[in-house]
Structures are given as structure tokens and as C-alpha cells.
Amino acid sequence: MGRRSDHTPDALRELLIECGHALMAERGFAKFSAREAARRAGYSVGTIYNVFGGLDAYLIAVNSRTFREWSAWLEAALAATPDDGDARLAALVRAYFAFADANRNAWMAIYDHRIDRTTTIAKQDEAAREALTGIVDREVTRWLGQADAEATRRLVRSLIATVHGHCALWLSGSYALMREEDPAGQALARVMEALSAHAGSTPSPIQ
Template sequence: MGRRSDHTPEELRALLVREGHALILERGFSRFSAREAARRAGYSVGTIYNVFGSLDGYLLAVNSHTFRLWSVWLERALDGVPHEGTARIEALVRAYFSFAAEHANAWMSIYDHRIDRETEIAKEDVAAREGLTAIVDREVGQWMGTGADDAATRRLVRSLIATVHGHCSLWLSGSYALMNEDDPAGQALSRVLEVLAAQQRS
């Protein structure tokens, strides 16, 4: 089973993350098996604990991979979109929804994996999460003329993300359809634009 000499530590980590991510996409969080992910990589489940320290550490790394893919998805959605008007804000919101739709199991795994708040998260995992938020900070900061590092803008961005996330989560779960609403992305965008317009007026 084991192939310890086949990979460097960095290659092994990347291999296990790729296999874990592929399995999450296929099965979803509730049916995820670290043992199966390790088997597909050609290693025993003990290797995962040796590399990541714990199952939580492994799942954090797998979910961080999703965050990195998500960041690339947003940047591609923004590529070539003009800075005039609200086009880039609209592109961001709609890309949030399209990524979640195309990677539903991996997207939901980010939020299904709950860890103790005191759990220490590896620097590379923190960076993956912050990288995604930084894109939104940048775009909203540019639109408002405040810059990405403005404290008030950063607080606003996190509230806007929560708004969009709520709409998206209800949509993927099917709850939005039960409310007889058929355009959650459009409604999320409307709420975001309303808030941004109000901020500009204040």
C-alpha cells in the first residue's frame, strides 16, 4: 500500500489534497472518507495523520484547495470586465453563485466542516481563505474609492459576503425555491448594490 519513497513531503501533501478534494466533489462532506482518499493516493490512512496531524488538519487543507480554486474562478470572471458602473460587482456576485453551483459538494464542505475556534489553522490555510476575501476587498474598495485596506470598507465587505452567501446557501439547499423565488443571484446582487449605493450617499 505505502509508497513513501515515491514522493517528496511537498508532493505527498499536494497528492493527498488533490485526492481528498476529488473525493469531496464526488461524495460530499457527509460521505467523505479519509481512508478512501488515502487509498486512492496509494497510501494508508495513517499517512494523512502523519502529514496533516489530524483529520481536521486534512479537511482544512482540502477546503483550502477549494478556496484557491474559487479565487481563480473569481479572477477569471473579472478578466476584461470594465471598471465603469457596477459591472465588476455584478460579475463577482454571479461568479460566487456559479462557482458554488459547479463545485457544490466542495463548496458546501467548507461550511459543513466545523472545528473548535481554538484550533490552530496552518498559515497556508489562512492565506487561502484571506486570498478570496482580498479579491472582494479590492473590488469594493476600488468601486467606493476607499481602497482595499480601509477598515470600514473591509467590515462592509464581510457583511456583503454574508448576504450573498446566505442567498447562495438557501438556493443550493433548495430552500429558496420553496419561497417561490427563482432568481437568488439577482436578489443578492440587488441587496449588495442597494447597500453600496447607501454607503456612497452617507
């Protein structure tokens, strides 16, 4: 078994996150074991509590790894997309679905882990979550060509919820029961409808 002195604090933290994330991807949230994750890293489960302060903080850090990979996936899809607003939004929505499909256990674990709203999230974990939303903020602001940042911010959160709802129902198999063959296309249609309505109601061009 490894010893604490084998790694710097930062290296130990990353090792535990790496092993936890791999285990989460294999088993999913319901069958995740912090003890097994620590064992794979060569440490005891107590090390997780020493490093992260508790299981919730550890799970948040593991899920933050998923957020970072998700952001990279979206950016890669956008990098391969022509410089056209509609095409970029379509690529963004479909990449959202594609990442969830390719990383089902890790993706679902983000939402299976319930934490109290008063829970303090480490700055690096909060940044991982904000980076994903920031990509959508950027693309929606670009499409709208409007300067109202607060209105755009609120719209983006609603659009994410819309796409997420379609995606979660699709992964659960519920969409198949409704005989819908293209939930990503349906989500994109709802996004474009909302954006068109918003653009029509707030015509404030960026100067």
C-alpha cells in the first residue's frame, strides 16, 4: 500500500480523483465505493477524508473531473464546426447528448449526488462547473448579438435545463417509450424557439 509521503498533497489529491473518476465511470454512483477508490490509489479510505475533509467533497471533486472532460468535449465539437451561429448551437446541443451517451455513469453521477445547497464547494470545483456554463453563455451571446448579460445569463440556465431534461429522459429510456426518435433534435428546436423569442423581445445590439 502506498504511503502519504509517496506523493505531494496536490499529487495525492489528483491521484484520488483519478481513481475515483475511473471507478465512477465503471460502476456508476449507486455502486461507487470510496474505500475501493482509495485502495486503487494505494491508500486507505481514511486518506480521502484527510485530503478532502469528507465524502461529499470527494464526490464533488470526482464529478468536477467529469465537468472538465465535458467542457473539453464541447469545445472540440465547436472547434470542428463552421463559423455559423445556428451550426454552432446545433453542434453544442448534439455534443451535449454525445458526451452523456459516451460517459453515462459519470454523467449521471453528477446529478445522482445530492448535496445541501449550503455545502461549500472548493474553488477549483466551482470553476469546473462554471466553465461548462460559460461555453453556453459565450455561444448564446454570440448568436443573440445582444449586450444584456443578466437576461442572457438567465436564459442560458433555462436553455441548459431544457436540453438536460431531454437528454436525461433519453438516457433513461423514457423518450423511446414516447416514440421520439430524435430527442437531441427536439431539444435543439426548443432552444432555437426560445432564442428567437428572446431576440425578438430584447433588440439591444452590441455596440
